[in-house]
Amino acid sequence: MNVDKIMNNLEKKHHGEVEYLQAVREVVESIEEVYNENPQFETANIIERIIEPDRVLQFKVPWIDDEGNVKINLGYRVQFNNAIGPYKGGLRFHPSVNLSILKFLGFEQIFKNALTTLPMGGAKGGSDFDPKGKSNTEVMRFCQSFMLELWKYIGPETDVPAGDIGVGGREIGFLYGMYKKLKGDHTGVLTGKGSNWGGSLIRPEATGFGGIYFAQEMLTAKKETFKDKTVALSGFGNVAWGAALKASELGAKIVTISGPDGYIYDPQGISGEKIDFLLDLRASNEDIVKPYSYAFEGVEFHEGKRPWEVKTDIALPCATQNELNGEDARKLISNGVRLVAEISNMGCTPDAVEEFQKNKILFAPGKAVNAGGVATSGLEMTQNSMKLRWNSNEVDKRLHEIMCNIHRQCVKYGKREDAYIDYVKGANIAGFLKVANSMLDMGVI
Numbered sequence: 292m293n294v295d296k297i298m299n300n301l302e303k304k305h306h307g308e309v310e311y312l313q314a315v316r317e318v319v320e321s322i323e324e325v326y327n328e329n330p331q332f333e334t335a336n337i338i339e340r341i342i343e344p345d346r347v348l349q350f351k352v353p354w355i356d357d358e359g360n361v362k363i364n365l366g367y368r369v370q371f372n373n374a375i376g377p378y379k380g381g382l383r384f385h386p387s388v389n390l391s392i393l394k395f396l397g398f399e400q401i402f403k404n405a406l407t408t409l410p411m412g413g414a415k416g417g418s419d420f421d422p423k424g425k426s427n428t429e430v431m432r433f434c435q436s437f438m439l440e441l442w443k444y445i446g447p448e449t450d451v452p453a454g455d456i457g458v459g460g461r462e463i464g465f466l467y468g469m470y471k472k473l474k475g476d477h478t479g480v481l482t483g484k485g486s487n488w489g490g491s492l493i494r495p496e497a498t499g500f501g502g503i504y505f506a507q508e509m510l511t512a513k514k515e516t517f518k519d520k521t522v523a524l525s526g527f528g529n530v531a532w533g534a535a536l537k538a539s540e541l542g543a544k545i546v547t548i549s550g551p552d553g554y555i556y557d558p559q560g561i562s563g564e565k566i567d568f569l570l571d572l573r574a575s576n577e578d579i580v581k582p583y584s585y586a587f588e589g590v591e592f593h594e595g596k597r598p599w600e601v602k603t604d605i606a607l608p609c610a611t612q613n614e615l616n617g618e619d620a621r622k623l624i625s626n627g628v629r630l631v632a633e634i635s636n637m638g639c640t641p642d643a644v645e646e647f648q649k650n651k652i653l654f655a656p657g658k659a660v661n662a663g664g665v666a667t668s669g670l671e672m673t674q675n676s677m678k679l680r681w682n683s684n685e686v687d688k689r690l691h692e693i694m695c696n697i698h699r700q701c702v703k704y705g706k707r708e709d710a711y712i713d714y715v716k717g718a719n720i721a722g723f724l725k726v727a728n729s730m731l732d733m734g735v736i
């Protein structure tokens with residue numbers, strides 16, 4: 292295959308969709324060698340088939356705010372690839388949402404879901420709706436209107452959405468309620484459900500816990516542990532919360548969290564009740580971290596800045612795509628960072644990844660590190676199908692096993708001759724081979 296030709300063609304068809312093109316380029320470049328060693332892929336033109344979504348659904352979402360004004364948002368579902376299972380992936384509600392972002396997320400989801408070893412294809416969806424500052428009833432009316440359109444395209448064996456940025460337990464509840472009313476079935480069509488009505492235990496914590504389990508495997512491979520390591524986190528949502536909880540349980544000291552308003556530096560470490568405070572911050576619906584600096588002593592708030600300027604052993608981006616750039620990477624490296632693991636999707640820009648790899652810093656990409664979230668969604672689907680419920684130890688044990696397995700797959704395909712593990716390459720090749728071979732088995736469809 293010819294990477295430049297593939298990328299030029301894609302750029303022509305999806306002009307200016309930078310995040311989507313960035314995510315595709317990373318995968319295409321890292322699988323090039325394996326692809327060329329297996330001529331059956333080229334014969335079936337797997338590469339051009341896998342980088343184009345199966346379908347993109349776009350719809351209008353009208354709703355009425357508390358003052359009686361009629362509002363219109365855009366709703367989307369990108370069903371990318373269902374070679375290994377029903378389409379599966381989250382919904383993001385954020386003003387930045389557009390097709391480029393949802394296509395990048397849907398594309399990444401294919402390989403991430405393949406790495407989990409569970410039968411799930413790749414998809415993503417969402418809306419440019421901004422939940423910030425909205426009342427509960429406004430969020431409910433929006434979710435109901437969104438589902439009034441989406442329900443036609445999803446189903447427990449067809450496409451199973453879940454949460455992402457801006458979509459948590461509250462939104463999943465409103466979405467599920469509407470689906471249930473329209474369809475008349477109480478099926479596991481969404482994951483991240485409430486634990487009283489089909490949700491899996493550990494799902495809220497799973498992305499963060501899984502990320503820490505993965506990072507722990509990276510450390511173990513270097514005969515190190517989390518004990519007494521300093522950790523800088525970005526974000527303060529569900530993912531950062533789960534990561535902080537598990538990392539502090541393993542003896543690490545979390546020194547930062549961040550929001551759109553800036554970052555918090557807490558030299559004593561964010562643990563115990565301070566971690567619970569993240570839930571209060573999130574529930575306030577204001578999307579800011581500054582209140583943390585009023586709540587606790589000896590804390591610094593750095594307005595408008597990102598946490599990557601602090602001295603830390605480990606950096607874990609937990610917020611959104613491209614949140615850590617080349618300059619941030621250089622700062623972290625000069626401050627002695629040893630491990631960087633993206634718990635957010637594509638948290639680092641390509642030049643940041645290059646800096647880490649060039650300097651042989653342990654670096655792992657979101658599609659491997661954050662796969663614990665969707666993996667536990669898969670375990671929720673399993674429990675729904677079996678009409679039973681596992682206890683939290685059972686789910687946590689399976690999540691841990693899955694993360695160790697993903698780490699092994701990355702090492703298998705990413706270990707270089709100099710013993711450095713290229714986790715980006717490893718994750719991309721392992722995920723690609725599973726999906727590409729399944730596509731080959733099924734013919735050109």
Ligand code: 2IT
Nearest residue numbers: 380381453454455665668
């Ligand atoms: O990015 C992700 O993997 C998620 N937002 C979770 C998707 C899911 O279906 O649980």
